[in-house]
Amino acid sequence: MTMDAGFAVIDVETTGLFPGSHRIAEIAVVHVEPDGTVSNRWETLVNPQRDLGPQHIHGIRAADILHAPLFGDIAHDVMELLTGRVLVAHNVHFDYRFVSHEMDRAGLELPFEAHECLCTMKLARRYLPGAGRSLKDCCDSFGLELANAHSAGDDAEAAAHVLGNYIRMDAENPEWFTALDRAYFASWPIAEPKRLPRAFRRSGSDPQPHFLERLVDRLPEVTGPDEHNAYLAMLDRALLDWQISASEADGLVALTDSLGISRNVADQLHVSYMISMLAAAWEDGIITPEEESDLRIVGDLLDISQESITQGLAGPVIGQDEQTGAAVQSLVLTAGDKVVLTGEMSRDRSDIEADLRAAGFSIHPGVTKAVKLLVAADPDSLSGKAKKARGYGIPVVGESYLATLLRN
Incomplete structure (x- = not known):
């Protein structure tokens, strides 16, 4: 088995938020060379052997995956694409857990943990200070097009180009070389790829992003620890279908435990999240009745009082007071501003x-x-x-x- 040094950017579309309970329905791997050049794209739909979950988000239909391979059928192909390369994703904590879980089911094991991978969302804090945490925000900063969000291939390729820009911005950073050496010399399992035909997403119009998804794409980065951003990124995903199921709630609680986030801190993050959503909703100067309804639903899901939401809807919210944590409301301008x-x-x-x-x-x-x-x-x-x-x-x-x- 030959190995190539470089980076492997992955993206998965899934039937839900948590591996074990949910499965991969689409996966893509895009190669990036050590100099930042995007060199190869591979993608396939996957039959998850269960319902497809939030189809209005990923747009995958049951007919699309009817003849798609099981993950076990492609596990060795995916491992070959990863072998010798640094694993990268946008919010790598999410994608790594799903890929690692599916590999374990197939009798294969990734030779490193999530914290040894690279995360384009986390790296944005260094190379794109002030940008939001969403992949679209990072793409916008570089003038990159994200054609079909929630398509594994397009998301992975967009993240690959973001990574390439990071590398070119800081080409001599020794962290790149350390990561490349660690991945190249890791103890990779022997992969025996079948090279099955790829089952691509069917062509057709992608669903238009819902109001909440447009807001999520504009939410700012959090200035706190990386664990807080990882939790809020998971919350972004959970809220895109306007509900948090009992299993998702349990999973979010487990995630806070694994990230070392206390209940009090989680409550504070929920308040900050709601204030950010209100500020993003007010950017065009108006909130429609439909938007108000959706924001109130999110408030309920985050256990934020409707009275607080009413206050946030009374006038433009522009941010959060760093001292009190309260919403800063209205644009207070005076003569001469x-x-x-x-x-x-x-x-x-x-x-x-x-x-x-x-x-x-x-x-x-x-x-x-x-x-x-x-x-x-x-x-x-x-x-x-x-x-x-x-x-x-x-x-x-x-x-x-x-x-x-x-x-x-």
């Missing part, structure tokens, strides 16, 4: 600037730390101004918020 505009608005730019000046604000041409607010034609804008504003912690709101701003 600097406001920046970006993007093509529905109204003439000069008219908007005139209205803002009449209200006492100062129109500023560029984003500096002295700017109090950025108004974007698209609050999800990836413009240089929007990226810099988010990096400085300056609120970014949509054009529709101008009416509220001027009225206040």
